[in-house]
Amino acid sequence: MITMTRSRFLTGSLASIAVASAFTLAAPAANAADERGCGQPAVDAVYSTVVHDAVFRTVPAQSHNEWLWQRDVDDYSYEYTKLVSPASVETNWTRQVAGPTEYLWTRTVTDVPAVPAVPGTPATGHYDTVVTTPAVVITEWEYEHQVTHKLRWESEDWGAQNGQGNGWVKTGNTRETVVTPAVTTQVWVVDSPATPGTPAVPAITHDESVWSLSSPGGDWTGPADSRPGTSTTENETTDGDAPAGDGWSLVATRSFDAVYDTVWTTSAPAGYDPTGNSKVSGSHHEQTDATSAAAPAGDGWSEVADSETTIVDVPESKELVSDGWTEQVLLSPALPATAPCVDPPSDDPTTDPGTPTTDVPTGDTAGPQAAPAAETSSSATVLPETGNGVPPWMAPTGLLAMLAGAALIRFSRRHGVR
Numbered sequence: 001m002i003t004m005t006r007s008r009f010l011t012g013s014l015a016s017i018a019v020a021s022a023f024t025l026a027a028p029a030a031n032a033a034d035e036r037g038c039g040q041p042a043v044d045a046v047y048s049t050v051v052h053d054a055v056f057r058t059v060p061a062q063s064h065n066e067w068l069w070q071r072d073v074d075d076y077s078y079e080y081t082k083l084v085s086p087a088s089v090e091t092n093w094t095r096q097v098a099g100p101t102e103y104l105w106t107r108t109v110t111d112v113p114a115v116p117a118v119p120g121t122p123a124t125g126h127y128d129t130v131v132t133t134p135a136v137v138i139t140e141w142e143y144e145h146q147v148t149h150k151l152r153w154e155s156e157d158w159g160a161q162n163g164q165g166n167g168w169v170k171t172g173n174t175r176e177t178v179v180t181p182a183v184t185t186q187v188w189v190v191d192s193p194a195t196p197g198t199p200a201v202p203a204i205t206h207d208e209s210v211w212s213l214s215s216p217g218g219d220w221t222g223p224a225d226s227r228p229g230t231s232t233t234e235n236e237t238t239d240g241d242a243p244a245g246d247g248w249s250l251v252a253t254r255s256f257d258a259v260y261d262t263v264w265t266t267s268a269p270a271g272y273d274p275t276g277n278s279k280v281s282g283s284h285h286e287q288t289d290a291t292s293a294a295a296p297a298g299d300g301w302s303e304v305a306d307s308e309t310t311i312v313d314v315p316e317s318k319e320l321v322s323d324g325w326t327e328q329v330l331l332s333p334a335l336p337a338t339a340p341c342v343d344p345p346s347d348d349p350t351t352d353p354g355t356p357t358t359d360v361p362t363g364d365t366a367g368p369q370a371a372p373a374a375e376t377s378s379s380a381t382v383l384p385e386t387g388n389g390v391p392p393w394m395a396p397t398g399l400l401a402m403l404a405g406a407a408l409i410r411f412s413r414r415h416g417v418r
Contacts (some may be wrong), residue, residue, distance in 0.1 A: 038341035045334035048403060054324035062314040066291035068307035070298040077264040077281040080272035087258040091237045095247035099231040102211040103223030109208055115201035123194040133183035142173040153177070 015188065099264045140153040159168055210216060211227065234251075235243040242248040262271075264281070268274060288296060291309050293303035 019395060036335070036338050038201045038339050040335075040338040042337040043332070043335040046331040047328045048331055049326055050329050051326045052324055055321040056318040057321050059317045061312050061316040063310050063312045064293055066293050066309055066311050068288055068291055068304035069284065069295050069301045070287040070304050071298070071302065072283050072285055073300070074280045075266075075282040075284055076278045078268075079261045079262060079264055079275040079277040079279075080268045081260045081275055082269075082272045084261050085256075086257040088238055088256045089240055090256065091242075092241055092253075093235045093237065093243055094250040094251050095233050095245070095249060095250040096230045097233060097247070099229035100213055101226055102213055102229045104209055104225035104227075105212055105216055105220040105222035106207060106209045106224055107217075107220045108205050110203050110205045112201075112204035114203035115198075117200040118198040120197035121192075121195045122188055123191040125188055125190040127186045128189050129184045130187045131182050132185050135178050135182035136180035137176050137178050140175050142175075142179050143168045144171050216284050268413045 124323075139156065141156050141158070143154055143159060144150070145150050146169060148167075149394070151171070152168075159170060209224075210220075213229065235248070237243060240253075242250070262275075263269060263272065264279070287304065291307065291311075
């Protein structure tokens with residue numbers, strides 16, 4: 001901020017210096033309007049148009065933060081029910097009525113059939129050979145004599161102990177040699193153990209009898225007795241009243257509750273009514289598609305991590321502080337023409353016009369000489385304040401300096417130099 005302020009001060013100062021220079025350079029001409037000397041033409045006033053740009057300030061943008069929102073929501077199942085059968089009462093009734101002669105029939109019914117005896121079985125098996133002492137086996141290496149090419153079998157380290165320097169070397173072949181055979185014994189192994197026999201089990205029976213007008217079947221015997229015939233009639237009602245007719249006796253009464261089919265689901269199936277009961281059956285995850293500054297309606301919302309975004313409500317803008325304007329600046333005032341110059345007299349006023357001048361010889365014998373004619377300086381080559389004019393380059397130079405300052409001010413404002 002300090003650097004920007006200095007830049008603005010410098011550009012303004014340079015413009016001020018440029019304008020001041022123009023006035024300073026032009027000032028002698030204005031102050032010496034009547035002292036320019038004779039024979040000077042009239043000079044028009046010189047003006048410059050200075051353009052002052054409009055001044056703006058930056059209005060910062062207005063923004064707010066928004067997020068995506070998420071929550072876990074419980075899923076509910078609801079209980080629905082449908083009446084399958086209403087509550088009811090069943091009543092059983094019976095009565096006896098006269099009929100044809102009945103006969104008594106009997107039979108024997110087997111509840112548990114007889115089981116015959118089962119003889120026992122002896123055990124079966126075989127003998128296995130079992131190794132009680134393992135065999136002792138050593139590994140022998142084949143050696144070859146390098147001169148005679150004879151072969152022999154010895155232990156692995158035999159060559160290092162006995163064959164070294166005697167021409168015996170290993171061929172790389174080996175064999176297993178049993179030093180002590182294994183010791184075995186015979187062991188009896190039972191393949192099938194002996195089973196004891198089971199004694200015979202007699203059948204379990206009971207006798208049944210029935211009164212009937214005729215034999216109930218081939219397994220019935222009789223008749224063993226007879227009686228005047230009666231018949232038993234049974235009936236069932238659901239309203240608690242006895243059937244039509246006389247002689248009915250109540251046997252039993254049974255009450256049945258209403259039967260309902262109950263289901264738990266998210267919506268009512270056809271024909272089912274809600275009970276008002278509910279339970280949590282699971283959950284699901286919800287997340288908003290768009291960001292917002294506040295959570296959506298409802299409980300349990302939280303911000304999604306790394307979803308924060310900045311929303312610009314009002315963008316950055318420029319605000320006019322002061323309007324631009326132009327002004328005419330006087331660089332140098334108008335100057336009137338000066339009086340014409342008058343030629344000086346050719347004769348010396350101190351000399352008698354009637355006395356002719358004569359040449360006087362040089363040297364000690366020389367007489368008085370005539371004074372030389374006075375020289376008139378050009379008004380353009382002498383200084384102001386002494387009766388002489390201003391050099392012609394001063395006014396244009398001041399004008400150029402002032403214009404350069406104005407251009408520098410405009411450049412700094414357009415390019416944001418502060």
